[in-house]
Amino acid sequence: MKLLVLNPNTSASVTDRIASTARRIAAPGTEIVAMTAGRGVPYIATPAEALIGAAITIEMLAEHAAGFDAAVIAAFADPGLGAARELLAIPVTGLAESAMLTACMLGRRFSVVAFTPALGPLFRECIDYSGLAARCASIRFVTRPFASVANVHEEQEDAVAALATAAALEDGADVVLLAGSPLTGLAARIADRVPVPVLDPVSPAIKHAEALVVLRPRKPRAGTHARPEAKPSSGLPDALAALLARTD
Numbered sequence: 530m531k532l533l534v535l536n537p538n539t540s541a542s543v544t545d546r547i548a549s550t551a552r553r554i555a556a557p558g559t560e561i562v563a564m565t566a567g568r569g570v571p572y573i574a575t576p577a578e579a580l581i582g583a584a585i586t587i588e589m590l591a592e593h594a595a596g597f598d599a600a601v602i603a604a605f606a607d608p609g610l611g612a613a614r615e616l617l618a619i620p621v622t623g624l625a626e627s628a629m630l631t632a633c634m635l636g637r638r639f640s641v642v643a644f645t646p647a648l649g650p651l652f653r654e655c656i657d658y659s660g661l662a663a664r665c666a667s668i669r670f671v672t673r674p675f676a677s678v679a680n681v682h683e684e685q686e687d688a689v690a691a692l693a694t695a696a697a698l699e700d701g702a703d704v705v706l707l708a709g710s711p712l713t714g715l716a717a718r719i720a721d722r723v724p725v726p727v728l729d730p731v732s733p734a735i736k737h738a739e740a741l742v743v744l745r746p747r748k749p750r751a752g753t754h755a756r757p758e759a760k761p762s763s764g765l766p767d768a769l770a771a772l773l774a775r776t777d
Contacts, residue, residue, distance in 0.1 A: 636703020640696035
């Protein structure tokens with residue numbers, strides 16, 4: 530099995546951590562190929578940046594998805610997830626959706642802990658899109674500024690652990706999600722300090738991608754993720770233009 534893991538941000542150090550976590554959790558024989566966006570922002574924190582990330586995600590998938598069994602969009606806001614499922618024949622998972630669905634299998638309500646308050650509106654929009662707002666106990670943020678997105682998981686470890694504990698004890702969360710790919714790898718380090726399960730979203734996204742490959746779902750011919758009618762375009766990268774023009 531071969532999985533394409535796309536970071537729609539420009540932080541290569543974050544991609545390296547994502548890839549490391551993905552390879553640890555992947556089944557034997559699963560090959561992980563991780564890619565970093567060549568343009569965009571270091572991390573997605575606003576709806577506008579999510580739209581930029583979505584466009585970059587679709588371009589990257591159009592260019593690189595051939596030959597892969599599934600793809601993972603490695604940003605917690607899942608930029609471009611619905612569009613990717615519409616255009617591609619292979620399964621596509623996203624960090625936020627996979628983490629939230631897994632949390633719903635572990636408890637009744639989940640909380641999200643993020644590394645900056647700027648992510649609030651974006652994450653609420655993402656949770657609403659997934660139809661899981663009623664299962665979300667709270668979204669908590671570290672309010673202290675961080676010096677580097679490359680090291681935010683180390684800078685904010687204690688603060689994230691404290692917020693995760695508060696989400697469980699004060700908000701009634703049965704599971705806590707660490708939101709934002711820069712926090713990848715932190716869940717395992719703070720798990721013993723938090724009284725409920727703490728999820729690193731990369732892990733469920735990888736396992737869900739593997740499961741979907743094994744299940745071999747057919748591409749829908751109707752509904753939200755059915756392929757749209759072929760359409761000509763202008764000014765788009767060749768791979769994306771070819772994807773939009775496909776009739777199969």
